[in-house]
Amino acid sequence: MIDTLKYYLYTMFEKGYAVAAVWLTIFRELFTRYIFKDWDFVGFLFALILFDTFFATLKVIRATGWRSLSFKEAEKFLVKIFLYFGVLSLSHILGNFTIHGKANDYSFFTWVDTFLYFYLITKEALSVARNINSNSPAYVPPFLIDRLNRFQKTGKLSDLTTDEEPKAPDEHSQKPNI
Known part of the structure; x- marks a missing residue:
């Protein structure tokens, strides 16, 4: 032995x-x-990227046929992967850097990774939902797409859970500045 x-x-x-x-x-x-260590999250994000790519390709094929596909779409896919990797690395570095070898308990960036993870997932989910509905409308409810759109515009997590868009202030209810 x-x-x-x-x-x-x-x-x-x-x-x-x-x-x-x-x-x-x-x-x-x-x-x-x-650089990066949250590979569980990457699995979920990559699944959405694959679904987005599949439904976008299906949309192009249905609209213009197989011959319209080119390597430009593959290039966009690779660019998206590299850009997302850059964003994920940025969030990891901002949330985990050390100062003089000690964990940075005073970090003002502890929220960045959570926010960017929500943002990337929402961005891909919104793209998947739009591509699904462009192939066959009404499979993804419009209210879900509206909520995802609001979050993309404002960055407020509450926009994912509230039903109403924030109302513009009424001109008559504002107090005059003295």
């Missing part, structure tokens, strides 16, 4: 697998500490 283990370790080292494994482990640790 020991001889077999020695043989496998020797062949791994000889082929460079051990060195590659060490470098990949170091890279993974540095990446999750300094």
Whole structure:
């Protein structure tokens, strides 16, 4: 048994697998500490991106046919992935940076990651809903699309849960400035 283990370790080292494994482990640790580590969220966001891409492609095919598809759409998809990765990295860095090796308990940015996560999910969900309804109207209720639109415009989480849009102040109810 020991001889077999020695043989496998020797062949791994000889082929460079051990060195590659060490470098990949170091890279993974540095990446999750300094760049991004919330991979559960990425799974949900990526699912919405795939649905959005599918329904947008279906919309284009139904409207203009297969021949209208080009690599420009694939380029837009890749650009979206890179931009979202940049936003996710920004939120991770702002929420997790340290000062002199200590956790930043005084951070004014602790809310940034939650807000940006909501924003990205809402942005993709809104796009999916619009693409679904452009293929066949009324599958996604208009009130849901309205709420998602309001959140995209204002950034207020309460817009996702309230039924009414904020009313403009009445001219007659305002007090004069003295």
